[in-house]
Amino acid sequence: MTPLYSEHDRFIVNVNCVIIGLYNGRLSILLSRRKVEPEMGRWSLMGGFVRENEGLDEAAKRVLFDFTGLENVFMRQVHTFGAVNRNPGARVISVCYCALVNVDEHDYMRVRGHNASWVDMSDMPDLGFDHLDMVRRALAMVKCRFADEPIAFSLLPRFFTLTQLQQLYEIVLGEQIDKRNFRKRVAENPCIEKTELVDKTMSRRGAALYHYNDSLSNLSRFHM
Amino acid sequence: MTPLYSEHDRFIVNVNCVIIGLYNGRLSILLSRRKVEPEMGRWSLMGGFVRENEGLDEAAKRVLFDFTGLENVFMRQVHTFGAVNRNPGARVISVCYCALVNVDEHDYMRVRGHNASWVDMSDMPDLGFDHLDMVRRALAMVKCRFADEPIAFSLLPRFFTLTQLQQLYEIVLGEQIDKRNFRKRVAENPCIEKTELVDKTMSRRGAALYHYNDSLSNLSRFHM
DNA sequence: TCAAAAGTGTTCAGGGTACACCCATGG
DNA sequence: CCATGGGTGTACCCTGAACACTTTTGA
Numbered sequence: 001m002t003p004l005y006s007e008h009d010r011f012i013v014n015v016n017c018v019i020i021g022l023y024n025g026r027l028s029i030l031l032s033r034r035k036v037e038p039e040m041g042r043w044s045l046m047g048g049f050v051r052e053n054e055g056l057d058e059a060a061k062r063v064l065f066d067f068t069g070l071e072n073v074f075m076r077q078v079h080t081f082g083a084v085n086r087n088p089g090a091r092v093i094s095v096c097y098c099a100l101v102n103v104d105e106h107d108y109m110r111v112r113g114h115n116a117s118w119v120d121m122s123d124m125p126d127l128g129f130d131h132l133d134m135v136r137r138a139l140a141m142v143k144c145r146f147a148d149e150p151i152a153f154s155l156l157p158r159f160f161t162l163t164q165l166q167q168l169y170e171i172v173l174g175e176q177i178d179k180r181n182f183r184k185r186v187a188e189n190p191c192i193e194k195t196e197l198v199d200k201t202m203s204r205r206g207a208a209l210y211h212y213n214d215s216l217s218n219l220s221r222f223h224m
Numbered sequence: 225m226t227p228l229y230s231e232h233d234r235f236i237v238n239v240n241c242v243i244i245g246l247y248n249g250r251l252s253i254l255l256s257r258r259k260v261e262p263e264m265g266r267w268s269l270m271g272g273f274v275r276e277n278e279g280l281d282e283a284a285k286r287v288l289f290d291f292t293g294l295e296n297v298f299m300r301q302v303h304t305f306g307a308v309n310r311n312p313g314a315r316v317i318s319v320c321y322c323a324l325v326n327v328d329e330h331d332y333m334r335v336r337g338h339n340a341s342w343v344d345m346s347d348m349p350d351l352g353f354d355h356l357d358m359v360r361r362a363l364a365m366v367k368c369r370f371a372d373e374p375i376a377f378s379l380l381p382r383f384f385t386l387t388q389l390q391q392l393y394e395i396v397l398g399e400q401i402d403k404r405n406f407r408k409r410v411a412e413n414p415c416i417e418k419t420e421l422v423d424k425t426m427s428r429r430g431a432a433l434y435h436y437n438d439s440l441s442n443l444s445r446f447h448m
Numbered sequence: 449t450c451a452a453a454a455g456t457g458t459t460c461a462g463g464g465t466a467c468a469c470c471c472a473t474g475g
Numbered sequence: 476c477c478a479t480g481g482g483t484g485t486a487c488c489c490t491g492a493a494c495a496c497t498t499t500t501g502a
């Protein structure tokens with residue numbers, strides 16, 4: 001290391017992950033009750049301290065894997081929080097990431113092991129530190145991207161009905177959508193392919209199952 | 225400090241500022257030639273190390289003031305860069321900010337004193353570290369916001385002509401704009417007020433000077 | 449008188465929005 | 476046979492894009 005750098009202040013840096021999924025058809029976020037001080041007993045985001053030999057993105061992926069067993073999911077850096085007194089225990093700079101996951105694929109044992117659980121977003125408890133700000137920023141990012149990028153499919157199971165897809169858009173965008181207009185737009189998107197499969201859990205008639213296939217798209221997406 | 229935190233790795237953290245202004249009517253960025261290793265002699269962004277007693281936003285404001293003498297300008301956090309080997313001299317985590325400034329108001333002596341200068345963006349030199357990524361992300365952010373938020377006025381002098389405003393939009397958005405359509409949109413915005421002043425430097429006829437007055441807007445903007 | 453920038457309306461097309469009824473099936 | 480969610484087409488409006496000429500005045 002160059003001696004010139006030795007004089008500077010050094011900081012503990014961690015990553016926090018806003019992990020969003022559809023749990024029981026409700027937009028939910030993975031939270032854990034803190035087992036240690038500070039803020040012991042309060043809900044908080046999944047987090048972990050950055051290590052000397054890992055980059056920020058790697059740290060975020062490690063935390064996501066540690067808490068869910070998931071890899072290769074949509075994940076974006078949201079914002080870095082560095083107010084002096086944001087953590088009463090020590091000066092900690094937190095880089096916030098947001099991940100969108102398919103809860104069907106996650107490892108529930110890991111969640112249990114970390115004292116974590118899925119919490120309905122419309123029933124958000126108070127969070128420790130500035131984690132509520134993190135959640136707000138993450139949601140704003142998701143809402144903003146939702147209109148442009150095909151990130152909805154990160155939240156849905158591999159096969160989904162158009163009603164599921166529409167309900168997801170309605171929850172995230174916070175507004176009702178006309179069914180026919182929605183399906184018209186879906187029909188114009190070549191990446192959303194209808195399958196022969198039918199879901200009969202929601203209606204007697206049954207609904208066609210679709211899946212998202214981005215191989216027809218020439219846009220490179222999901223790069224971090 | 226809680227003993228629990230004592231065991232974690234610590235990092236040097238700095239802020240880098242992508243400071244953008246209109247210099248000689250060209251979209252330009254403030255760059256300085258590094259006087260020290262690593263990357264000595266190469267162009268780089270304005271930066272400074274975060275101190276123990278200051279938050280990230282404060283550090284960014286300090287750097288901006290230090291290099292330009294400006295305060296209370298549009299400034300946003302862009303992204304945090306934390307790859308392990310991004311800085312060959314030491315592990316440094318860099319929080320990138322972007323500021324839009326009115327170059328008429330800046331303190332040129334400070335710029336000179338830091339070996340810095342305004343560089344035309346369409347003639348961008350190679351930059352040290354990952355600073356080119358920072359510039360790209362900052363520009364993407366600016367372009368994205370430009371369509372929604374009235375941030376163009378941060379770059380212009382207090383009084384400006386519609387031609388200046390249009391040229392700025394054309395540069396930032398990277399496309400030609402129809403003059404009549406542009407002026408129609410301007411006319412619909414109550415915050416853009418025509419004054420009795422006339423600028424005769426650009427034409428014999430003279431162009432009306434406008435100024436931006438956001439007191440009529442009920443949106444709260446520019447919050448960091 | 450001419451060069452150079454300022455200023456000014458109308459037309460058209462396409463996308464987005466609003467809107468209501470029949471279908472299939474299990475119980 | 477009925478209750479429940481699935482599935483389908485059209486009309487209208489409004490926003491956004493294209494487009495050319497007159498005005499002013501200093502040199």
